[in-house]
Amino acid sequence: MREHFEARDYDGAGRVGRLDVPRAGVTVETPALLPVVNPNIQTLSPRRMRDEFGAQIIITNSYIIKTSDGLREDALDQGLHDLLEFDGAIMTDSGSFQLAEYGEIDVTTEEILQFQYDIGSDVGTPVDIPTPPDASREQASEELATTQERLELAETVDVGEMLVNAPVQGSTHADLREDAGRHAAGTDLDVFPVGAVVPLMNDYRYGDMVDVVAAAKRGLDQDCPVHLFGAGHPMMFALAAALGCDLFDSAAYALYARDDRYLTVRGTKHLDDLEHLPCPCPVCSERTPAELRALDDRDRGDELAAHNLHASFAEMRRVRQAIRTGSLLELVESRARAHPAMLDGYRAALDHAAQLERTDSASKDTFFYLSSESARRPEVRRHHERLSRLDPEGDVLLTEGDNDDDFDASWTIEPPFGPFPRALRNTYPLTAEVPERLDDAAYAAAADGVAALDDGADATFTLAHRDWPANALERVPDGVERVNLHGREH
16 A cells, blocks of 8 residues: 555545655645746746645656756755755656657666655656657557666665656557556556656547546556646646546646746637636736736746646646535536537546446535536446346336336436436435436436346336437337327327
8 A cells, every 4th residue: 555645535536635745744635736847947936836826746857957067066965945945845757758859868767766866856757768649559568668667677776755656658558558557556656647648638639648547547556646747738637637637747837828828727818819817816817918918028928827827726726626525527527618629538538437436426416417428427327337236026117207006116217317216316316407408318328227227127117208319218128118208209
């Protein structure tokens, strides 16, 4: 068991937890955002990130520090915390990003971990191989083998209380990602970044990103804190958290600001296109878009970076609160409507509903049916699985109407869940809020519930429905009699 990480509240695979970082003497509440600090160019100071934004942990690049003469000596003399003026936890990357960008770096895993330890890093990283998306299976397998060798080397380096990352690679090959997760979990390393996903996010391939993360999570254990490397846009925090990601790092707040781009949870806006600032943060409360545009490049970039970071931290707080109240998937649903690629990502996540259901809380606040995707949520799947365990007998009426004494038992049936004994009406998720104008997916899911109940049951069933669509009725088993309560034929 990894004693430094504890997951507390679950919603789907999303979880609120505590990551103890012993070298810093800090406990980080997760899901957490790590602002990226460029050791050469600090758009916002780490001290300000701590004081104004509440950052508990940041990330910087130890390879840049090591290969910059002045920085290297200062870091070794002062220590990383004094150099950056930050009293929270500091994670350091190893140079793998530079390896991916330039094809070569002059450092080994042992050397970079020792350097990270020497400068006072709290969470260090070995030199893994970030295999890009769509690489051939041969390339992905070979580079994954190298990464795994380096993780095993990392285990041998004496780094005291410094936590060490165990990156999970494998390109877009789901089985390799799962195997990589299983291998990483088998080491005695501490934090588990899912690597090389930035190109997927840059290309808006959120569905593929979801499949990669889901595969890695299948290999990892529940006590493994998961870091989604390079996931810095607030639009996708809720989706990634619902898959079980605990840490996110953002350079986007600064990089986007340099191009006059303004982050929101519904996407990115260019400052030139804004007449109003739709945000209550201090930057947006005190300035107008025209006033921002009138600033010189440096000041404008700093102000936009501050807004972008406020928007990012606010969304992370929103995600944690949604997990605690059991409304994370509703938040994911609302974010999915911001962009077609996000909707692809949400639909891909629901393809893994069985995986999400394993840790999903059985009792939450009200289930809200918001779209056809809601019919595929883990709660619906769980209800159908529980129906298959029941053993009704005799003639059973499954009805959207009232009881009927001509039957041995009358059960309620409600889309999208399907049938259930009336005594369960006030239990979650059967207290769901459902619109009056339901889509076909809700009825189809309810029909699947009938099929789950009918499978192997020693009973006969009559379905009394109100104008269910034909494609839903086609999913009802042939042995179930059907009665339309409105008396109309389909």
